[in-house]
Amino acid sequence: MFQHVMNLISLWALPFIIISILTVALVKKIPLYESFTEGAKDGFKVSINIIPYLVAIMVGISMFRASGAIEILSHLMNGFLTHFHIPVDVLPLMIVRSLSGSAALGVFSDIAHTAGANSYATKLAAVMVGSSETTFYVLAVYFGAVGISKLRYSMLVGILADLVGIVAAVIVCSHMFL
Amino acid sequence: MNYIFYFLIVFSIIIGALTGHLQDVVNSILTGAETSVKVAFSLIGIMAFWLGIMKIAEQSGIVEFISKLIKPITKILFNEIPEDSKALGDVAMSFSANALGLTNAATPIGIRAMEEFQKENKDKTTASNAMCMFLGMNTAGFQLIPATVIAVLIGIGYKNPTEIIAPTLLVTTIAFLSAIVMAKVFQKIWKPQHTETPEDKENN
Numbered sequence: 001m002f003q004h005v006m007n008l009i010s011l012w013a014l015p016f017i018i019i020s021i022l023t024v025a026l027v028k029k030i031p032l033y034e035s036f037t038e039g040a041k042d043g044f045k046v047s048i049n050i051i052p053y054l055v056a057i058m059v060g061i062s063m064f065r066a067s068g069a070i071e072i073l074s075h076l077m078n079g080f081l082t083h084f085h086i087p088v089d090v091l092p093l094m095i096v097r098s099l100s101g102s103a104a105l106g107v108f109s110d111i112a113h114t115a116g117a118n119s120y121a122t123k124l125a126a127v128m129v130g131s132s133e134t135t136f137y138v139l140a141v142y143f144g145a146v147g148i149s150k151l152r153y154s155m156l157v158g159i160l161a162d163l164v165g166i167v168a169a170v171i172v173c174s175h176m177f178l
Numbered sequence: 179m180n181y182i183f184y185f186l187i188v189f190s191i192i193i194g195a196l197t198g199h200l201q202d203v204v205n206s207i208l209t210g211a212e213t214s215v216k217v218a219f220s221l222i223g224i225m226a227f228w229l230g231i232m233k234i235a236e237q238s239g240i241v242e243f244i245s246k247l248i249k250p251i252t253k254i255l256f257n258e259i260p261e262d263s264k265a266l267g268d269v270a271m272s273f274s275a276n277a278l279g280l281t282n283a284a285t286p287i288g289i290r291a292m293e294e295f296q297k298e299n300k301d302k303t304t305a306s307n308a309m310c311m312f313l314g315m316n317t318a319g320f321q322l323i324p325a326t327v328i329a330v331l332i333g334i335g336y337k338n339p340t341e342i343i344a345p346t347l348l349v350t351t352i353a354f355l356s357a358i359v360m361a362k363v364f365q366k367i368w369k370p371q372h373t374e375t376p377e378d379k380e381n382n
Contacts, residue, residue, distance in 0.1 A: 010325050013278040021231055025238035032234060039233025043226025046289055047218050054214035060186030062210030066202040067194035109330050117336040126342045130327040131350035133319025142313055145289040146296040149303050151179050153364035154310040157357055158317035165318070165353035172345045 046145050053144025057136050061099045070095050085174055087121035089114070093128055098162045101134040124173045131165055221285070228286035232271070241267030255315075255358065256308045258298070265294030269312060276316070279325045288316060307365040314357040320350050 025032055064070075074091045081088060089111050097104040108129045115121040135158035143151060194203035235241050245252070245267030252259075252266045259265055268291035275284035291312060299306040305313075324346050331339035 010279065010323060014280055014283070017275075017280075017283070018231065021235045021238070021240060024240055025234045028238045030234060030238045035234045035237050036230035038230075039236075040226035040230035042229050043224075043286070044222055046229070046286075047222040047225050050221070051215060051218045054218055055211050056183060058214040058217075059207055059210035060183060060190070062206040062213070063190035063194075063203050064186050066199060066206035067190040068197035068199045068202075069190065069193045072193065072197070105326060105330070108327070109333075112330055112334045112336075117331075117334050122331075122334075122336070123342060126324075126327050126331060127346045127349055130321065130324025130342065130346040131319065131353060133317050135317040138317050139313060141285065142288060142292050142316065143305065143309075146292045146309075147302065148296075148305050148309065149179065150301075150305060152305045152310055153361070153368045154305055154313045155179070155182065157310065157314035157360045157364060160360055161314065161318045161353045161357035164356040165349055168349045168352040169345075172348055176345055 049147065050141055050144040053140045057140040061136060065096070065099065065103065084170055085120075085178060086170060087115070087119075087124065089121050090125050090128065093125055094166050097129060097132045098135040098159065101137060104129055104132070104134070120173070120177055123177045124169065127173055128166065128169045131169060132162060135159065135162055224282050225286045225289075228283050229290065232268070232287055232290055235271070236264065236267075241271065243267075244270045255311055258306070259295065259308050260298070263294055263298065265291045265298075265308070268294060273315070273320065277320055277322045279321055279323055288312070307361075310365065311358070311361040314361040315354060318350065318354040318357040320354045322347065 022032065025035070070092050073095065074088065077091060078088065081091060093104060093107045093111065096107055108125050111125045112122045115125075135155075139151065139155060139158060143149070143154075190203055191200070194200045232241070241264060245264075248266070248270045249261065252269065253261065256266065256269070268287055272284050272288040272291055275281075275287060292309060295306060295308045295312065296302065298308070323343060327342065327346070328339045331342070
């Protein structure tokens with residue numbers, strides 16, 4: 001039942017928003033078509049503006065992932081992990097989830113398939129992926145769109161918030177699922 | 179940012195050389211560059227669509243209505259932004275879209291908010307306090323229902339995938355609130371005016 005309601009909400013959220021906006025605008029006699037195309041014009045410009053920032057960040061991250069640094073880090077933190085009942089498979093996910101959304105989802109599917117449906121690793125990984133946003137991608141896209149290159153403390157806030165999320169996920173999951 | 183960029187690239191090459199992955203690292207330059215252009219191009223259509231819809235929402239007064247609705251909160255979070263700024267309505271709509279898991283809509287609307295923040299920003303290359311706050315909140319990724327994760331869990335035959343919703347919501351809320359607090363604390367420490375001091379250079 002609960003799942004059914006959730007599915008309905010996910011399915012209808014987008015259509016509902018679009019219908020509401022268009023209907024209110026029509027009632028207020030806004031020239032829908034003209035307004036739409038006027039706004040949409042910026043889509044191209046904004047997307048192209050992002051490219052240099054995205055290239056800088058994504059090349060750096062893809063080099064970092066290819067270097068094997070994540071595996072070395074996993075290896076070094078092994079003892080630390082067992083102390084907090086964190087399955088070893090989950091560690092790469094902790095690092096990757098801030099760097100790349102598609103890679104995080106890939107690592108998560110991998111954990112889910114190898115560790116199995118009812119393992120603690122799958123549950124912890126699910127909570128970690130579900131509760132995070134790809135920090136570096138968000139920073140590149142949002143700041144890139146307006147041409148900001150001096151990020152001040154925003155990256156530090158993003159990384160620290162990710163760390164808080166990891167710690168919170170470990171604590172919450174160990175109470176609920178262990 | 180200069181140090182992070184240097185670190186990512188030089189550190190990766192050194193580690194790659196040590197672990198025998200140097201060829202992979204070199205190849206990843208091309209794949210990384212390719213992916214970023216693919217991402218940007220795949221954004222064009224959906225970006226245009228949502229910016230179009232948002233223009234309609236703005237002209238019909240919906241954005242203004244929502245920004246008035248959340249004024250008590252935005253007054254505290256974005257105290258440097260004038261109360262009548264369009265940015266605040268965009269911020270609210272972007273977070274609603276994010277919370278519902280509509281990332282496709284949230285990004286273009288969030289970028290609109292950034293453009294409005296940029297209008298209030300004195301130094302056009304340096305992030306303002308409002309921008310840092312908005313991005314901090316965004317990177318924490320507040321979401322009500324982790325739809326993609328649930329889909330994967332259903333795919334592997336997980337019996338009760340919705341049981342992860344509550345812990346996920348709790349964790350994402352903690353991260354979200356911590357980002358807000360940290361952004362508020364840091365904005366007092368790193369003022370944008372003193373870009374010449376060595377500490378500030380480190381953070382840039």
